Amino acid sequence: MSFNTFGRVLRFSTWGESHGPALGAVVDGCPPGLTLREKDIQPFLDARRPGQSRYTTQRKEADQVRILSGVFEERTTGTPIHLMIENTDQRSKDYSEIARSYRPGHADYAYDAKYGHRDYRGGGRSSARETAARVAAGAVARAIIPEVTIHAYVCELGGDAIEREAIDYDQITRNPFFCPDSWAAKRWEEKVEKARKDGSSLGAVVECVALGVPAGWGAPVYAKLDADLASAMMSINAVKGVEIGDGFEAARLTGEQNADAMSPGPDGKPVFASNHAGGTAGGISTGQPVVCRVAFKPTSSILTPVPSINSDGDAVDVMTKGRHDPCVGIRGAPVVAAMMALVLADHKMLHRAQVA
Amino acid sequence: MSFNTFGRVLRFSTWGESHGPALGAVVDGCPPGLTLREKDIQPFLDARRPGQSRYTTQRKEADQVRILSGVFEERTTGTPIHLMIENTDQRSKDYSEIARSYRPGHADYAYDAKYGHRDYRGGGRSSARETAARVAAGAVARAIIPEVTIHAYVCELGGDAIEREAIDYDQITRNPFFCPDSWAAKRWEEKVEKARKDGSSLGAVVECVALGVPAGWGAPVYAKLDADLASAMMSINAVKGVEIGDGFEAARLTGEQNADAMSPGPDGKPVFASNHAGGTAGGISTGQPVVCRVAFKPTSSILTPVPSINSDGDAVDVMTKGRHDPCVGIRGAPVVAAMMALVLADHKMLHRAQVA
Amino acid sequence: MSFNTFGRVLRFSTWGESHGPALGAVVDGCPPGLTLREKDIQPFLDARRPGQSRYTTQRKEADQVRILSGVFEERTTGTPIHLMIENTDQRSKDYSEIARSYRPGHADYAYDAKYGHRDYRGGGRSSARETAARVAAGAVARAIIPEVTIHAYVCELGGDAIEREAIDYDQITRNPFFCPDSWAAKRWEEKVEKARKDGSSLGAVVECVALGVPAGWGAPVYAKLDADLASAMMSINAVKGVEIGDGFEAARLTGEQNADAMSPGPDGKPVFASNHAGGTAGGISTGQPVVCRVAFKPTSSILTPVPSINSDGDAVDVMTKGRHDPCVGIRGAPVVAAMMALVLADHKMLHRAQVA
C-alpha cells in the first residue's frame, strides 16, 4: 500500500509541500547504465515552471533540480534516484488569512476532515506544486523509453476547442498555452487574459499522444495500460475526467463505426485503418499511437467571493487572493506528458519482466 | 506489482478464463466478524448474469458462487475469502473457427503480440466473463461499508440519454437496462432490439452514485479516491472513459460556475450548494455523494465483416458469430457498482489504518 | 499490502483452511509459453503429502492438484494460474473438544486476540496444511528456473546432526526424513518413533542448497535475496530461525576466516575458495550455491498435558489428541525447497525487469 508512490516496476515516490523548504521524487527501479544529468531533466521542469508568461501564476520558482543519488559519472546505477527541488518563493503570508477558512473546490475541508491537522500554506501537500516532482521523475522515465515520442497539448480551453486539421506539434512550444493550433492559441490569449483580469478561471482539456509504443506493453485486467493511465492522470490536481482513444464519444458509436480495421503491413504487423481504441486493446498496446485526453476543471482559486465555512463551522465568504493560474490546465500539459512517460516506461519494464 | 490484483488494504485477485472450468476471486484483508453467506453474494451475480433478457448474450450461466475459505459459521475470519464460480455453458466450438483470426476491437492481436500464446476460446482471460469474479468480490466489499448505498445505472445508450429529472432509483431493477428513467428504458428496447437483429452493437454510459460516504475517505496524490476509481473503472472490459463529478463538462465551466459553495450544517459539517466535484476534493471524500460516469464502447463482436489479419499476417474478414451482448454497457452497470464498492471499502479500511 | 501474497514480480496468493472444502494458490506473473501440466506439479505435492510413513501425521490426503486457469494446451499463458487441492480427510470431530481451549504453542490464542472469531478446526488458516498450496506454487516457480537445481534436506533432527562428509543428495528421497546422510537417517528412525510413541515431538533443521543460480539475481537493500529468503522461510509454520551461509557461526569468525577468496575462473568469472557467504553479497547472488538453513521448533501438538487457558480465561490443561507429525520439520523440507524456488524465480524475473 502506498499513498505517495506510483508505478509497478519503475516506481516513484514524491514528497514535499507547497511552502516547505523543498520537494522531490525518489525514482526506484530505473535500469542501470542510462545517461542522466541534471541538464537532461531541467528542460522539462522549465516547461512546467510558473511565472513565464502572464497567463500563469506569478509565483517565481527557479525549479532547479538536483540529482542526489542513483547516478554516478552521469549514468544511472540501478539504485534510487533522488531528485530534489528547493522552494524559493513561498511567501507564506499570502495564505495566512485563510488558514482557517475552507476554500471551496480546494482540499482544505477534506484534509481537515481526514487528518485534523494540515499544512495550510498554499495547500500544503494538495498543491499542484507537487507536480514539479512528477515532471522531474518523468524525465527519468523518458530515458528508459527513447523509442517513444510524447506530445501533450491543450486541445480545448474554456470550451473553445482546437481544429483537428490545424494540429501542428511544432506549435506546441511556440505559444504560452501548449497549443498545437496557432489560431486557437491566438483566440485563447484574449480568453485567458480576460479571466485573469476578472479574477475568474477557466477549465481545459489536455490531449496526449505517444508515438512509437510497440505492441505488447500493458497487461490484462487490473494492470491494463488504460487503467494505469487513468489512475496516473486522475491523480493530477484538478483533473476530473480521463478518456482513452475516442473515450465518451465511443459510447455513441455503433460497433461498425468503432471498429479499427486491420490489414497486413510490410513487416507482418497490422496496419490499422483508424484508431478509435487509442492504441490499446484488452489493456495492451497494439502498436498504434496511445492517445488519452484529460479534463482539468477551472482553477478553484478565484477572486469572486464564494460562501463557505471555517474550521469552527461558521459561515464565511472566501475569495482567494494570492498568485494563481487563471487556467491550471495549461501547465497541466507537461504534467500529463510526464505521467504518460512514467506509465509507459513502467510497462516497458513490466513487459520485459514477464515476457523477456 | 500485481497484474490481476486490485486494492490497497482490501485486496482482491481474480483468476479464470471465459471457457476454462471455473473462475474466481480471492478477497484478502476483509475484516473479521462480518456476516457473509453465499446468499448474500448471489443476488449481485444474478443481476449481472447473462441470458436473462433478449437484450443480453444468450450464453446461459448459472453463476452460482461458492465460498471456499475465509468464512466460518457464516462470519468472516479475516483470512482470504475464496469465491468460485464454475463455468457451465462454454460451447467452445462457437469460437474455434476464429482461433487464428484477430477480431478487431478485441484483445486477440495484442495478447498474441505480448504473450505469443493465448487461450483464444471466448477471449480467454480478456473476456468480460472475468467481471463475474469482481461482482462476487464486490458483495464482500458491501459488507464492509453498510453505511453506503450504491446506485449504478445506464444513463445513456447508443447516444440516447436519460432525463435527469426522470431519475428514479426504484426503476433501475424494473427494466432490462438498469435504467432509472422508465421512458428512456422504453425507447431503448427498440434501439437494442434493432442492433441485436442487425448483428450490430451499441455503446453506453453508466453512472454510479454512492450515498453515505463520510468525509475523509481517500488519500492525497497517488492514492486519491478519484485515481483509484478511475483505475477501477478503466480496468473493466470495453471502458474507454471515466469522469468524476462533472468530468469533462467541468472543463467548460468558469471557476465561479464550478464552485461548490458551502454553508454551515446542523452538525458542524458543511452543507454543499452543488456537487460539481462529485464528492471529492484533493482525492478525499467531502461527505457529498460520490459520483462517477463510465463510458463503454459498443461490443466489438458484430456480424458485419471487418477487415483484419490472422496470426500468419494474412488479410481476412472477421465477423463474430456466437453469443454476444448487443450492448456490453448494460451488464456493465452491476460491475461498475461492484468496483465502486470495492474502492470505497478499501479506502474505508485505509482511512482506519492511518487515522483511526 | 498483502496478507496472504508473496513475491515481487512472480506473486502467489494462497487461500484455504485446514478443514475447509479445499485450498489453493493463485500464481500471478508467470511468463507465458512454459510447459505446465498437473503431472509436473503432483510429484512435489506427493513428496510433502502426509500419511506416507509412520513418521508423519496419519491424516490421509490425496493432495491432487487441479490447474483451473492460466494454462492452455499445456502451456502457461501469462495469466493467473490457479491451483486447487481439495481436502478429503478433514475429520473435524478430532478437534471439536478443543474449540475453546487455547493450545500452547499454537496460534489459537493469538488469532482470537486479533480477530475475535476464528475457524478452530485443525488450526484453520494457521494450519501447516497451507503449505500444500506453497508446494504447488513452487512447482510453477521451478518451471521458470530450469537452470537451478534445489536440494532441501533435514540436516539435524532432535539435536542429532548429519555428518557433512556423508551428504549424498541421492539419499534424500530414499528415507522418510529427507536426510542426505543414510547413517543419520537410520538413527532418526528410532528417535522419531520414540517421540511418536511417547506423544512427544522433536525439532529439526532443514538446509537448502540451490545450484546453478547465476551472479546478479537479488537487489540492494530491502529486496535483498537474503531478506526475501528470510521472509519466505520464516513464514513457514513452526519456523523460528533462518541463516544464510554460515549464519550465526559467521558471528564467531574473524574477518580473515570469513573471507571468501576469489581467483580468476576460466570464463572471466571468479572461482571462490569457500562459501561462508552462502552465495550472496550485498543481497545479490555471486554465482556460488545459495545456501540457507531453517530451524523448525518441535510440533506443538503433544499428548503431555500443558497448562493453558480457555476463551473464558479459565485455567485448563491441554493435551492435543488427533493426528500430528511427531516432527513437523521433516515435511518442512519440501516446503523449504518450494519457497527457495519461488524466491529465486521471482528474482530471476525481477532481474530481467530491471537489467534485461
Add this chain to the structure above:
Amino acid sequence: MSFNTFGRVLRFSTWGESHGPALGAVVDGCPPGLTLREKDIQPFLDARRPGQSRYTTQRKEADQVRILSGVFEERTTGTPIHLMIENTDQRSKDYSEIARSYRPGHADYAYDAKYGHRDYRGGGRSSARETAARVAAGAVARAIIPEVTIHAYVCELGGDAIEREAIDYDQITRNPFFCPDSWAAKRWEEKVEKARKDGSSLGAVVECVALGVPAGWGAPVYAKLDADLASAMMSINAVKGVEIGDGFEAARLTGEQNADAMSPGPDGKPVFASNHAGGTAGGISTGQPVVCRVAFKPTSSILTPVPSINSDGDAVDVMTKGRHDPCVGIRGAPVVAAMMALVLADHKMLHRAQVA
C-alpha cells in the same frame, strides 16, 4: 514491487550512497497529529553515529537530520515525511585505488555482475551508511508506538557471550558496545582493540527485545510478524542470521520443553510461564515480549590481503585500507532497534486497518 522500500501500511523508502552528497528516507503512511521534531530523531542517529569511540570507524559524520516535509508546526500531517542527512566526510580518495578490484565479502563483484555500472566510492548504495536513513525512519516509527519499549544490545561479540543473569538494560548506553553486561563490556574492550590494531575484524550477535507489544499484532501466513522481522533484519548490511525466540535452539527441544504454558492472568489475559516462542504464535503477537536475535558477520574490510579478482578478471590481492568498524555488529544494535520499531509500528497500523 519495491527495491528500496519497506513496510505495508507504514512504508519507508531510503535513497543515497556512501559518498554522495546526502542520503535520506521518505516515510509514508505515518498517522497525522504526532509530535515530531528533529530533536526527537537526532538522539537515535547520535547513538549510531560513527567516530564516537576508538571501537568504531573514524569517519566523522555529524549525521544531522533535517525534516523536509510531512511535519507542520511540529506535528505530523499524514503526508510523506522526508528525512535528509548530508554527508560531510566522504574522503573519496580512500577508496579510489580499489575502484576496479573486487573486495571479498563486499558487494563489489555482485553489483558489477548485476548492474555493470556502480558507484564504487565506499561501497556506494551497498554501504552500511544507508542504515543511518533507517535509524531516522525508526524514530518516526517510535512515535507511532509509544506503548512499546525496545532494547537492542550486543549479546555476543567475537564468540564471547554475555551472561544472561547479568543483563541490565541501563548498562546498554554506558559502554561503547551497547552491551547490557558490564563485565562482558570490559572483556570486549580488549578484544575489539586487538582486532582493530591487527587490522582484523569480529562478528557479533545483537539481541532485541520489545516490551509492551499487545496481543494481536501481526498477521497470518506471509505477513507474519516473524517473517517481517526476518526480512527487516536480514536486509541490514552484514547480517547472516535471524532468530525469533529460542530460534535454532528450539530445534533441539522436545515439544514439552518448548511449550509456553499459560495460566489465567488478572485481566483475562494469559500469563505465560516461559517465552520460548519469542512473543509470537502463528505470526501474531501474544502479549509477551517480542524477542529476536541477529547475527552480524565480521567486517569484510580487513588489512590482511585476500586473493581476489578485478573487473578485468585478473588475479589481485585486496587489503582494505581506509576507515572501518572493527566490528560492524556493534553499531548494528541501533539499526536493529530501528527495524524492530518500524516493523511493529507497521503492524500496529495494519492491525488497526483490518480489525479496528
